[in-house]
Amino acid sequence: MxxxxxxxxxxxxxxxxxxxxxxxxxxxxxxxxxxxxxxxxxxxxxxxxxxxxxxxxxxxxxxxxxxxxxxxxxxxxxxxxxxxxxxxxxxxxxxxxxxxxxxxxxxxxxxxxxxxxxxxxxxxxxxxLPVVAYHPQGECEPPKSDRDDRSDKEERDFTEPASENPFSVLSALLDSGDMKEK
Ligand SMILES: [Zn+2]
Incomplete structure (x- = not known):
């Protein structure tokens, strides 16, 4: 063309x-x-x-x-x-x-x-333009299997329990709310 x-x-x-x-x-x-x-x-x-x-x-x-x-x-x-x-x-x-x-x-x-x-x-x-784009099913880049960067993983493991706290607090609040309604 x-x-x-x-x-x-x-x-x-x-x-x-x-x-x-x-x-x-x-x-x-x-x-x-x-x-x-x-x-x-x-x-x-x-x-x-x-x-x-x-x-x-x-x-x-x-x-x-x-x-x-x-x-x-x-x-x-x-x-x-x-x-x-x-x-x-x-x-x-x-x-x-x-x-x-x-x-x-x-x-x-x-x-x-x-x-x-x-x-x-x-x-x-x-x-x-699509709102979201994907590779065709099964053609995504495979995740790196043998990764050496453990620090990345450790960091995530470390932050996960902390990030769960707000949710447990929230669910406790919701539970008590349920109790009151009942
Ligand atoms: Zn992909």
Whole structure:
């Protein structure tokens, strides 16, 4: 895929009239908020946006996004590579009122005169990000079996009894509460 620069701002009327299609790649320069997440092997977000008007005369933008990010696996806490793909059709509306009138299947994209394609790419990427990431089942990094750093373990063993105290106090309180209710 060519790494053509994607224009930043696009005039809606012109783009819809010409059924214009824009596609290209954005990097951390255009999407600095995702710089730390993008896969260093290919730190680019592929995005294509096609403008048009449907039978009902509604202006829309069809967006396809493809990006590779590196997240932290919530099972083994090691990096997990994720490919994120999104495809959506957005209804171009100038305000909230028109957004509420959009039929199901068209998510509103509120924009007057111009659409910011970089911002749109960032929004699509943010929506595609999983809340939690995991390696596929059974593919997590195995825990280090013969660890020499006993101090780490000893420290944990030492702190565990202390951290249990608040809970035993709490359960004692709850127990006494139960007694009173009964
Ligand atoms: Zn994992």
């Amino acid at each position: 060519s790494a053509a620069p994607l224009p930043n701002r696009v005039n809606i009327r012109k783009a819809v009239t010409r059924c214009a299609k824009y596609s290209g790649c954005l990097g951390s320069e255009q999407l600095p908020q995702f710089a730390a997440l993008l896969d260093p092997a290919r730190p680019l977000v592929d995005i294509s946006v096609e403008f048009g008007e449907n039978e009902e005369g509604r202006q829309f933008a069809s967006v396809e996004m493809d990006a590779r990010v590196v997240l932290e696996c919530q099972r083994c806490l090691q990096p997990v590579h994720c490919e994120l793909k999104a495809a959506s059709r957005l209804g171009l509306v100038p305000g909230d009122e028109q957004a509420r009138q959009l039929p199901a299947g068209l998510e509103p994209l509120i924009a007057v005169d111009e659409v910011d394609l970089w911002e749109l790419a960032g929004e699509e990427l943010a929506l595609a």
